[in-house]
Amino acid sequence: MRWTIKPKPQQDEIDQLAQALHVDGLVAQLLLQRGISSYEEAKKFFRPQLSHLHDPFLMKDMDLAVARIEKAIAHNENILVYGDYDVDGTTSVALLSSYLLSYYPNVATYIPDRYAEGYGVSFKGIDFADDNGFSLIVALDCGVKAIDKVTYAKEKGIDFIICDHHRPGDHIPDAVAVLDPKRGDCTYPYDELCGCGVGFKLVQALGSRQGHTIHDLIPYLDLVATAIGADIVPITGENRVLAYYGLQVINTNPRAGFKAIIHQIKKTVLTITDVVFVIAPRINAAGRMKHGQHAVNLLTETDLAQAETFAAQIEKFNEDRRGLDKEITQEALEQIQENKEEERFTSVVYKASWHKGVIGIVASRLTETYYRPTLVFTKSGEKLAASARSVKGFDVYNALQGCADCIEQFGGHKYAAGLTLQESQYEEFKARFEKVVAETIDPNLLIPEISVDAQIDFRDISPKLMRIIKQFAPFGPGNMTPVFMAENLKDTGYAKGVGEDGAHLKLAATQNGIGPIGGIGFNMGDKLSIVANRQPFSAVFSLDENEWQGNVSLQMKLKDIQ
Known part of the structure; x- marks a missing residue:
């Protein structure tokens, strides 16, 4: 090192x-x-003081988002709260749906299926909203690039509010409101919120119109702190305040779902590290092994006995995930050794039967072992899907751009990405990725710092x-x-x-x-x-x-x- x-x-x-x-x-x-x-x-x-939190109406489009939700409530519309299947997405959905349901009944939740729909807003999700009479979708932790999906929804008479924290593309979807502090035209003072953090700012804004103070909203901060830890956003500024008070809630008065998980792990005081390595993997396991809705059910349940049942199911998903993760990691390491690839600049491995829900974790494990940019592929329908992980200081997203003509589609950021390609492109991609990384990486970055x-x-x-x-x-x-x-x-x-x-x-x-x-x-x-x-x-x-x-x-x- x-x-x-x-x-x-x-x-x-x-x-x-x-x-x-x-x-x-x-x-x-x-x-x-x-x-x-x-x-x-x-x-x-x-x-840290709750008074250090910024006025939510400083975020671009917040007034439009609040006005549209208030209009929906006034006209008795059905609202669908939509979010991704990971920790940030499921906590966001639990946060906003449980807050809205505290004073308005016509609210339901939707988490896309990791395998049938993939990441983010899906056409299938919009069709579900259309079939079931929803006229407003609030998307959390996703949607800032869903231009075609938002247009499709509009054609069906469905409005969108987007709460996201990912960097937008060149164009913003034609939604009623797009809340994203990373928008170039948004002057909100802090742009490192996670998706659940943006969702909380919406709740804070809605609450101010309901006569709720920030102190009334403290019980929701256990969800926000969990998302901050799991999504690995900076614990500075506003995130520090939210995490600080959220941890207090987790340790003194957690919601039933967290209480049920804490009962299982038998730990008295939890730190942010425990949230990242103990609570978050269990919530994530639902979307990895079964369906993210299981996590939302656990996080919104108010009856402790029922929450204990949900937590036991999720614990089983997590055990299965751990077993698969161990087994696939071992197979992947053997593949690297058998092909005598220890001297390469990259690790790229593939087996058709590997479980898509754990390839991201396996990629992280391989990166820890060989400390170089890594991709783990599996079969997904007719195509191959992969999770990419990188080493500190090397932009794997840029490296994938250098292989774009071998890839069907890809997305992500500097240290983690996902992609799909045709099976016939695999060998060419593997050679190209090795070449791009070998030509662009500083060899020092291959030694952990x-x-x-x-x-x-x-x-x-x-x-x-x-x-x-x-x-x-x-x-x-x-x-x-x-x-x-x-x-x-x-x-x-x-x-x-x-x-x-x-x-x-x-x-x-x-x-x-x-x-x-x-x-x-x-x-x-x-x-x-x-x-x-x-x-x-x-x-x-x-x-x-x-x-x-x-x-x-x-x-x-x-x-x-x-």
Whole structure:
């Protein structure tokens, strides 16, 4: 791994901020690296307030969206709340539908089938609306590029409101309102909301007309926080406020669906990391293995006993997903090894029987193993479908554009994309993709990078530092957990491999007579020899608390050692 130390801010800036906040230089440095340079900014960062949320009517078309929904309610129209089958989509649908149903009955939900309809707004979904007397569709987490679909709906007398956060194309659909902070003509102050975040702004705007304050809407923030975590949007600005209060709801008064999941996992306090790795995969599993509507049913259910039944079904989907994911990953790794493709710049694998719902996860696993742009293909009807994943710093979407003449269609963004092509094009595409990546990638990007916030001495590590770092949460893009580097460490002789086959490394290190401080390195058991026999080593780690038999001690959560 490459260790890259972030530039240290100017010493006078560090001293000024440290003095203003009455903190030490290390904390001031960490804050400056996050763009926080004054007392006021620090206060906003450490004490997020609901009053920091922006006026929803600052978003372009918000007034039009609210007016159209109010008109629908006044004329007793049927409203269809439509969203994608992933976590952001299903939480968005649960959010808006449950809010509208709290005061208006003629509301239903629609999640497209991953296999029959694919991603986003579908003709089949519009036909469903037409057949069932819906005159207004509100699309969430999708729709900003659905120009032909919105036109088709209009011809059938169905209006569209779009709430999306993806980058629009050259033209905006001819909808009643298109709420998307990434629109070039939208001056909303924060453009990193997820789809559920945009949905929440619509609820906030509707609520202001119903006499609901932001405090009345807090119970919906568990959904928003889950979508923020799962969709990996920056946890800065407005997202930080929404995630902060949403986590409080999850931990103190979650909706029945979340309560049912939490009962299963038997965890008392959930962090944003738990939301990403524990709650989100379960919600996602419904759309991957069966149908996304199962997730909406769980998230909108108010009866706990019924929610427990739904959660048990979804847990089964998640277990099936895990089994398939493991099995297909193993087959894909064997395919790479059998074809002696370890020296390539890309990993491209295909098997007709692989489950379409898990190929994205498998692509991520292969990227972790070989650390290079990766595509996993499976058969989908008459065509092949693939999920693409990339490495930090390399734009896989641009690379796919370089292979466009071998592809039927593709979409996505810098680090993740999806595509379809004819089976006859597969070998040509595989060769072309390898060529494009080999010619355009900086070889350094094929070595995983660890970004280090600051070099630290053991004498600087204290319970007080840990207490302050915990207040930096919730962590995520734009505000990652601080990562430190320490040099000239020596193990006390305690180091050993733990877990199945000694897969993990456990050690206790001293530095110049200070310590010991414990350390755990997951999947680092093979590095035991580096620290054996009291050899000096350097470590990159985040700080963590280890609780054992009621005692809490600080430990290093190791990321790499050299």
